Amino acid sequence: MTREKVEEIVNDFLVNEIEVDADKITPDANLKTDLGIDSLDFVDIVVIVEKNFGFKIKAEEMQGVQTLAQFYDYIQSKI
Numbered sequence: 001m002t003r004e005k006v007e008e009i010v011n012d013f014l015v016n017e018i019e020v021d022a023d024k025i026t027p028d029a030n031l032k033t034d035l036g037i038d039s040l041d042f043v044d045i046v047v048i049v050e051k052n053f054g055f056k057i058k059a060e061e062m063q064g065v066q067t068l069a070q071f072y073d074y075i076q077s078k079i
Contacts, residue, residue: 001053006075010068013048027069035068053079 014020020035031037037045046057055078065074 001076001079003072003076006053006072006079009052010072010075013045013052017044017048025068027067027072029068030066031068031071032066049075055079 011022011025014025014035015022018035018037018041020037024035029035050056053075062074065071
C-alpha cells in the first residue's frame, strides 16, 4: 500500500469517524493538541486501524508518535 493511500484512509477516518476538522489535518499536526484526539478517540482509532490495515496498535509502540506524519510512518512500517 502506498503512503498516499495510507494518508487518504487515515485522514478519511479522522474526519468521518473521529470528527476532526479537515482544515486541521496536516502532516505536522499534533494528534493531541492540534487534532484533539483523546484516549476515547484512540480506542476508536485502534479498531479502525485494525479493520483497515490488518494489525493491532501496541500502546508502547505509539509512545513516540506525536504528529500525524509520525502516525502515517508508524502505519506504513506495519503494513
